[in-house]
Amino acid sequence: MTLQPLIFYASLFILSALVLKAIKHSRRLPPSPWALPIVGHLHLLGPSLHHSFHKLSTRYGPLMSIRIGSVLGVVTSSPDVTKELLKTNDVTFAARNSSAAIECLTYNSSFAFAPNGPYWQFMKKLTTVELLGSRTLLQFLPIRTNELHELIRFLFEKSKSGGSVNITDELLKFTNNIISQMMLSIRCSGKGGQAEECRTLAREVTEIFGEFNISDVIWVFKSFDIQGFRRRFKDIHRRFDSLLENIITNREKLRKEKKESEEKVKDLLDILLDVLENQNSEIKLTRDHIKALFLDFLTAGTDTSSMTVEWALAELINHPMVLQKAQQEIDQVVGRNRLVQESDVPHLPYIQVIIKESFRIHPPIPLLNRRALEDCKIGNYIIPKGTLLFVNLWSMGRDPETWKNPLEFQPERFLSESNSEIDVRGLHYRLLPFGTGRRGCPGLSLAMQELPTTLAAMIQCFNFKVTSPDGVVDMSERPGLSSPRAQDLVCVPVARCAPSIVN
Template sequence: MADIQAYIILLFLWLASLILVKTIFSKKKTASRLPPSPTALPFIGHLHLLAPIPHQALHKLSTKHGPLMHIRLGSVPCVVASSPEMAKEFLKTHDSSFSNRPITAAVDYLTYGSADFSFAPYGPYWKFMKKICMSELLNGRMLDQSLPVRGEELRRFLRFMEKKASAGEKVDVGGQLVRLTNNIVSRMIMNRTCSGNEDEAEEVRKLVEATAELTGRFNLSDFIWFCKNLDLQGMKKQLKHVRDKFDSMMEKIIKEHEDVRKRNDNGGAVKDLLDVLLDISEDENSEMRLTGENIKAFILDLFAAGTDTSAVTIEWALSELINHPNIMEKAREEVDSVVGKKRIVAESDISNLPYLQAIVKETLRLHPTGPMIVRESTEDCIIGGYEIPAKTRLFVNVWAIGRDPNHWEDSLEFRPERFIEGSGKSQMDVRGQHFQLLPFGSGRRSCPGTTMALGVVQTSLAAMIQCFEWKVDGSVDMKEGPGLTLPRAHPLMCVPLLRLNPFPSV
C-alpha cells in the first residue's frame, strides 16, 4: 500500500513537472562535465525511471547511457557504475572519496540516530567498532570457537526437515533458513537462541524481515526536499513499531546479561560479544565509550547483515538447483564421494567440494544479496574524465556487473562450471578483489563477515543437497521481489524427501 501511495504522489509530481519541461529545455544548456544522463523531470528528476525494481531499471538505463551515468533522484545527485572497470575506479582507486554510506530516514531512526556500525561515518568510531567486530566475532579464532554452535543449529534445521519429510508436508524453505541463520547469529552474539520458543522465534524473524523491508523501501522524504518533514507514506508508525519491538527485546536481554554479571555466576563461560560490548561501555579508560544505543544499534546491524542475507543466498541456490537437475545431481555425486552417506557434511569438508563452491559463486553472481553497493562522496573528484561533486550518492550495480556479457560468457545462464579449474575464472573469489564479482562489496567498507557467511551458506546448502530431494509443483519461479537483500518474489515452497536411509544421526 505504501509503495502504491508513493507511485501516486510521484505521478502528480510528474504531471506538475510537465508544465515546466518546455521552458527548461528551451534554455541554452551550459557545458557540463557530469557523466551522461537520461532526460530528467523537474522536482522528481529520474525517480520515475526506477520502478518497479531499481537495480533492474538502472541496468536497462545503462545499456543506453553507458557504464557511468549521472541521475538525479528528486533533489539528490547520484552516479551509477555498471561495469567492473567503473566499480574499480570508485571502490579502489577513489575508495577514500567514497568511504561513507548515505543515511536515510528509516536507517537513521532504526539505528538510534545512526549510532550503529554499518552506517556510521568513516572515522575513529567506525574503525573502533570494526576492530571489535573482527577481534571478538569474525576472526579465525572466534569462528573456530563458534564452530560447534553452527554445527548444532544446522543439525536442528535438518531434524526439522526430517520430520516434515516423514510427514510429507510442504515447507517454506526460506522461512526455515532465516530461523537457522538467526539462531546462529543470536548464539554467536549473545549466547541465546529462540529455537525453543516459537513465539519469540517468529517475532525475531518478523523484526529482521521488517528491518530489511523498511530500509530498502523507497521513501519520498529521502529524495524530495519539500517532502523532508512530511510522512506521506505513513512510514513513521511502522518504523516506530519495529524499533520499539527490537528495543524491548534488547533491553530484556541486556538486563539478563547485567544480572548475571552482577552475580558473577556465569560459571566461567566464555564471554559472548554482548558481554564484551558491556565491558567496553563500563570501562572509563576505553578508547571509545559505548552507550546503550550504540550497543543495540550494533547488534541490530549484525542481525540484519547476518540473518536474511545468508538465508536468501541459500534459497536462491536451491531454487537454481531444482530448476537444473543435472547440476543438482553432479553436486550430490561430489558430496557423496567426499563425505559418504553415513555422516552429515561438515564445514571442514567444504575445501574438498570445489563444485559446490562453484555453485555458490554462480548463485552470488546472478543473485547477489546486496544488488547495489551504495556510498556517498566526501569530496569532489574526477572519474573517467567526469566531475563528481561532493555529497553525490554512488550506486554500484553489482547485479548488472554480474550479468555483463562483456565479462561473462552466456551471462544469463546458471553455469557453475565457469568457476571450475581450467575455465579461466577458477581463481576468481568473492572477497572484493575481482570487480566482475562483488557480492560482498570491496574496499574498506566491504562486508567483514564474508568468511562466516560463506561457511554457513556452503555447509547448509551441501547438507540440504546430501540429505534431501526437494519436490516442487512444476519449476521454480525465479522472479525477484523488491527489497534491500534481493528477496524472491514468491517463497520457495518444497516437500523435502528423505534421501539417506537410515538418516545419519544428527
C-alpha cells in the same frame, strides 16, 4: 544613466554566469536521461532499482548520472569503473548514505552507516577480531553444527510423511538461530520468545530500509510524513528498543551474579558490555551504540545468508544435472554415512563454485551504496561531493561483455582457467557479493563457512520435489533492499541418504 538599467544588466550578467556554470558543471557529469523538475528521474524508476538502473545503463552506458528527486547519484555496472571508484578512490567513497528510517532505527549510531572515523575504525576492529575472527568463529562452531543437525532432522521428519516444507521460512529460522546465539545466547524456537521477536523485527527493518520514502529525496516534502513512514519506523524503533533494553538489563544482572571462576564462550553482548564497563577503552560506548550494532548484525546476518542458500537450492532444483554432479562430489568426498561438515568444504570445489555462481546471478544485496566525501574525477567526468554512488552488482552479473551466457546458471564457468582465480573477497571486481575495501562486509568469513556447508548438507540428504504443477521453481524477485525471491520456496523433501545424526 539611471540606476535601474545598471541593476538590470548586472542581474542579467550574474544570472547568465550562473546558468553557464550550471551547464558547464552538468556537462562534466556522466551521461544522463532528461530529468523532470523536482522529481528528477523518479518517473523512470520502478520498485526494483537495480532492474531500472540496468535498463537505463543499456542506453546511457556503464557510468551514468541520475537524479532521485533532489539527490544526485551516479550508477555504474562496469567492473573496471567500479575498481577505479572503490579501490583507487576508496577513501573518497568511504561513506554510506543514510535516511530518516536508518537514523531513527539505528539510534544514529550505526556501525554500518557511520562515517569513516575513530568510532567506525574501533567497531570494525572489534567485530572482525573479537566477534568474527577465526578464534571466535571456531568457538561458535558447535552452535552452527547443532543448528544444521536440527534443520536436517526436521526435514527428515517431513520426508517421512511426504509433507511439504516452506524452505524459505526454515532457512530464515536456521540463520537467525545462529546469529541470535552468537549475539545474545538466545535461540528462536519458532513458537515465540525473544529471538522470534528479534527475527520479526529484523524482517520489518530490512523491508522499511528497502522501501522508497519520498521525504528522503524530495526536499520540499522533508518535513512531511506523506507515506506514513515516520509513524512506522518509530513504532518499530519503540518495540526494538524495549526488547533490547530488557535483554541488556537481564544480562547485566546475570553478570553481577556470576562467579569469577565461571567461564563460557562470550557472545557479542558480553563483549560489548565489557567494553562499556572498561573505563580505559579507546572509545566510550553507550547503550545506544550496543543496540545499533545488534540491529546491524540482525539485518545483515539473517536474510542475506538464508537468501543465498535458497537461491542456490532453487537453481539446483531447476538444473537437475548440476544437482546430480554436486551430489556425486559429496558422495565421493564425504560418503553417505555422516553429514557433511565445515572442514569438508575445501575438498568440495563444485559446491564452492555453485555458491559463486549463485552470488553472480543472484547477489543478496544487488546494489552497493556509497556517498562521495569530496569531488572525484573519473575519466572526463566529475562526481561532486555528496553524490550517491550505486554499484549495480545485479547488472554486472548479467553483462555479456564480462560473462559468457550470463543468464545461464553455469557453475562450471568458475572452473575454467580464465575464471578459476575469482573469489568473493572483494579483490575481483566482477564478483563483489560482500562489497570491497574498507566498507566490505565483516561477516564474510562466517558466511563462507556457513553457506556451502548448509547447501551441501541439504542436497547430500535430500532431493526436493517442487509443489508447482510444472515442477519448476519460479525465479522472479521481490523488490527490497535485498533481492529475495518473489514466492517462498515450498518443496517436499525426499530422503536420498540417512547419515548418523538422524538414526
